[in-house]
């Protein structure tokens with residue numbers, strides 16, 4: 001029998017684990033030291049460990065409240081604590097991460113021994129009020145360069161446009177890690193049998209226009225007249241424009257953002273009279289999501305300006321967040337500006 005040369009069945013995706021994909025990216029960057037690649041791999045490891053715990057949550061006595069409250073005054077669940085501890089334990093290794101700002105911690109955790117030059121912002125388990133009812137939850141992260149010494153809280157207070165990378169993990173019907181270094185947004189689906197994330201969504205592009213809107217309408221009485229007018233607009237009938245839009249709202253940012261990224265439309269958590277700065281946190285919720293949506297060809301707005309230009313005043317600063325298809329975010333801004 002004659003030996004013939006073998007070609008992979010699918011040259012783009014076959015065998016492309018998260019680690020392989022990140023390594024191949026490093027080889028394309030002249031002079032790359034491997035520190036950034038190694039850090040991204042560590043984040044992938046933390047995601048695997050958290051995914052494993054989330055999958056077993058109902059069986060492993062990790063559901064429920066710890067009895068503590070976090071810096072936002074919210075009740076802390078056991079899985080929040082586990083996920084936060086996992087990130088810190090994994091990222092303090094290898095010396096690439098010099099500090100972490102987490103939703104669960106009042107102050108940043110600094111690693112004085114590290115030399116790798118990167119800082120990580122993270123919401124280790126977003127949407128945790130949904131844990132007990134088996135609804136999708138997630139992890140959101142951003143990576144910043146630590147470009148001055150010594151590292152202090154101020155080192156983290158940079159606008160989102162300065163992220164070197166951002167991503168999220170959705171623990172849903174599948175576990176999917178979506179990340180970008182600013183050029184191309186890619187998704188990797190967890191294969192529990194193989195114990196690996198495999199490339200499943202290469203070069204995600206957010207549709208330019210959608211037909212879904214996602215907002216907590218229970219807040220309508222607190223919105224500005226402009227936001228209320230936008231809400232009426234998306235529900236009004238205009239067949240040529242695809243209206244009325246359908247509503248989808250999970251109440252887990254990662255779930256609402258993931259659907260919006262893949263299917264288009266708009267997710268909005270605007271400022272209101274209860275939360276004049278918005279509800280979502282800039283450094284580890286709104287900022288990373290804005291970075292991802294812009295890299296995927298979508299938009300991210302505060303309602304009046306670019307989310308990625310907002311400079312956080314504290315580690316836990318909040319920001320209105322309107323993300324989605326370019327056309328839909330532009331329509332929101334038109335109403336919001338009045």
Ligand code: AHG
Nearest residue numbers: 074126127128129216251252253254
């Ligand atoms: P938490 O981490 O406290 O569960 O917050 C979840 C966030 C975010 O995931 C979601 O988009 C938003 O809060 C939902 O807020 P509302 O319940 O006010 O709609």
